[in-house]
Amino acid sequence: MHRLTEPSQYKLKEDQDITVIMDKSSGLQHRGCLSPEGTLREIQINLLECKVCFEMFNSQQRERRPQNLSCGHVLCLECITALSHPLLRKLECPFCRQLCSVDSTSHCQALIDLQELLLSSAPPRRGRGGVIPARGLTCASLHLRTVFGSWGSFINPTGIAVLGSSGTVVVVHDGEKRVMVFSLQGKKLNSFGKRGKTPGEICYPVDVAVTPTGYVVLTDAGDKTVKVFTSRGNHMLTVTSSFQMPWGVDTDSCGHILVSDVLAGTLSRVKVDYNHCVVLEHQTTISDLLGPKAVACCQMTGNTAVMEHPTEVAHPTERHQYRRLKVFSKDFHLLYQIDGFSLMLQSSVRLNMSAVVFDRDGDMIAIDSDQGLICSLAKLQSGPVLTPLVGDRLIRPVGLALLNNMLIILDGGDHTVKIYSQKPDTGLVI
Incomplete structure (x- = not known):
């Protein structure tokens, strides 16, 4: 069984002309095993959501804007503010533990562009894994x-x-x-x-x-x-x-x-x-x-x-x-x-x-x-x-x-x- 050696966050990596999803801690690449709809759903869950507060990134709300840390990981602005020292203006990245400066963060426009692209072309919502939930005790009722x-x-x-x-x-x-x-x-x-x-x-x-x-x-x-x-x-x-x-x-x-x-x-x-x-x-x-x-x-x-x-x-x-x-x-x-x-x-x-x-x-x-x-x-x-x-x-x-x-x-x-x-x-x- 594969065990992660440190907390992981998914990042986009360019492999020639093909965009793949890569697990930073393990180096495992995930592609070709999901339907197109499933791949879009995985991107939405693993890339377009802050992995500290679990809120979706949103460029229209200042506190939800995705920000790049100097180590390369991405958090929403609200979580960066909450995790940083108010005087030193530094925080320890919750994923790789690298010390980062608040002043060195930058707006992650790539994720916002990706989010807008997916929202404009997203298919009707289905259960995760391409499953249409059955009646009774289902995804919709839990x-x-x-x-x-x-x-x-x-x-x-x-x-x-x-x-x-x-x-x-x-x-x-x-x-x-x-x-x-x-x-x-x-x-x-x-x-x-x-x-x-x-x-x-x-x-x-x-x-x-x-x-x-x-x-x-x-x-x-x-x-x-x-x-x-x-x-x-x-x-x-x-x-x-x-x-x-x-x-x-x-x-x-x-x-x-x-x-x-x-x-x-x-x-x-x-x-x-x-x-x-x-x-x-x-x-x-x-x-x-x-x-x-x-x-x-x-x-x-x-x-x-x-x-x-x-x-x-x-x-x-x-x-x-x-x-x-x-x-x-x-x-x-x-x-x-x-x-x-x-x-x-x-x-x-x-x-x-x-x-x-x-x-x-x-x-x-x-x-x-x-x-x-x-x-x-x-x-x-x-x-x-x-x-x-x-x-x-x-x-x-x-x-x-x-x-x-x-x-x-x-x-x-x-x-x-x-x-x-x-x-x-x-x-x-x-």
């Missing part, structure tokens, strides 16, 4: 309630979970304190898991889950372990045996830990005595998986879903990754499986699944990180019914948690948490 995080708060976040009915949000990322705990309003409540390899420290967190009794469980690919903490950050237990590369993690209704191993091709169940901080049983329940990553357990039925990445095992350099979703019973017998190609035959929507979760009714909700899309699959045993839920203002969703009728989405594209619901709540400020 509202963005809250956004929190952004550069500096999270560094390359990879996993999210919700702690109990209170809705406390737990995020793992690559910062100095690897686990961050927030309220639904975005207020930081706690952080723990110092970077390191000693007991209680965390090297490279990949995924996180929360047990029914409130313990925080995460996979650490750095030292190939599973670690358990209290919600206050006290280290309780490290599971070290039998893992080659632990990846996805979830817990069942009994608090048993379910862990995928992307290198070993296994799904394991770990039974823990949380009161005495000991492992009671570590059992490999499935051993013939291909590149298993995301794991989700249905609290109602006990079924477990695993997302396979077969091409990453057989052809690790393959550009277009093939993914397959398998669902197992609580006794770990295969119930059904489906892949992106099969979904495409049953629906006009192209969905390249990267992770799934179960809602409280046992329906499945899938993440498409590539298109920035969240879709409901309903109940697969009755045949998937694909319904787009969210495609607005998402860049690269990497994690999803559910609380009542809210979707709590971890967006690795702009390092934020975004909360969507059917009814906007005026008590929460976006």
Whole structure:
């Protein structure tokens, strides 16, 4: 999996006579994989929006005008003013950390010209990824309630979970304190898991889950372990045996830990005595998986879903990754499986699944990180019914948690948490 080494912002680069979009931190070029309409939409989201305040650039409003910093990154004038020292008139670029002078900024006319060009020729609005939203719980009926995080708060976040009915949000990322705990309003409540390899420290967190009794469980690919903490950050237990590369993690209704191993091709169940901080049983329940990553357990039925990445095992350099979703019973017998190609035959929507979760009714909700899309699959045993839920203002969703009728989405594209619901709540400020 590609991980950014620093917060990134998209920039235009001229490649002979072809304009391409380039990720500064990784050098990855994105072209030829989207429809013309999708490309225009990506430009609007990734180039014509200030990545600090998430407001669209606007030459008619002075505070929203795009300004070039001396390092080359672009912010709106209001954010430059807010981030700069009032006396020294200098600011640290939120993307590359270079010290820039306010007096050396300049108006970015190229983005304004591009914006006017796109607005004058833009096709009718559709759901992101070229999807026309279905009726019911759709992009149009879900509202963005809250956004929190952004550069500096999270560094390359990879996993999210919700702690109990209170809705406390737990995020793992690559910062100095690897686990961050927030309220639904975005207020930081706690952080723990110092970077390191000693007991209680965390090297490279990949995924996180929360047990029914409130313990925080995460996979650490750095030292190939599973670690358990209290919600206050006290280290309780490290599971070290039998893992080659632990990846996805979830817990069942009994608090048993379910862990995928992307290198070993296994799904394991770990039974823990949380009161005495000991492992009671570590059992490999499935051993013939291909590149298993995301794991989700249905609290109602006990079924477990695993997302396979077969091409990453057989052809690790393959550009277009093939993914397959398998669902197992609580006794770990295969119930059904489906892949992106099969979904495409049953629906006009192209969905390249990267992770799934179960809602409280046992329906499945899938993440498409590539298109920035969240879709409901309903109940697969009755045949998937694909319904787009969210495609607005998402860049690269990497994690999803559910609380009542809210979707709590971890967006690795702009390092934020975004909360969507059917009814906007005026008590929460976006």
